[in-house]
Amino acid sequence: MRLYSGPLSLFSAKTRIALAEKGLEHELIQVDWSRETRYIPHHPEVARLNPKGEVPVLIDGNTVVCDSTLIAEYLEEKYPAPPLFPQGAAERVRCRQQEAAADEMWFPFIWDLIETSFYPNSGDASVEARAASAREGLVALYSKFDAELADREYYCGDLTVADIGTGVFVFAAATLGAPVPAELENVRAWFARLQARPSVAQVSADLAQAAAGAMTA
């Protein structure tokens, strides 16, 4: 198995954690990325395999899978143990809904924080307003998530893609000035639990190292 990943790609991070949790050996290829040119030019294999030119891209034998959500679904079907989805239609759709919410509702706020703090020339008069609005939006999401986590170690009981997908964005938010508020104890305990897993700790450390390297490059 081979994974094309981005050194600071949160979507790739989701896939890396899923592969590690399932104990799947793979060759990791980190494509070139810089603050100035981002992913351009795209890695030739990524450009060839993914019409969107995006990472992550997973190759498993003759099968190519693009998109972190689809990769997780594929891995679960092909390598079901240990599971990263819960049992039962209702709990499975709850899991998928949170994973989708992470991508579609949480990530846009993270992207606002990335664009306003991380990329060169992002400084203009509207930057602080955009970042403040993203921080406010995240606090609302954190609060709702806190209620959902009451009496649960993970979002669906055991670790699933809902935790992995949400967790990478919380990690990014925390490093970009929008940490989980102190009073949201369920989210804080869940996040600490997640970060204590070797898979998540490794990928988080790699992201932090890549971010530090990019800032000093």
Ligand SMILES: N[C@@H](CCC(=O)N[C@@H](CS)C(=O)NCC(=O)O)C(=O)O
């Ligand atoms: N929905 C996709 C999003 C993937 C994505 O946005 N990848 C970014 C890096 S995080 C990318 O490769 N961008 C390439 C580009 O912007 O040129 C997924 O879940 O995998």
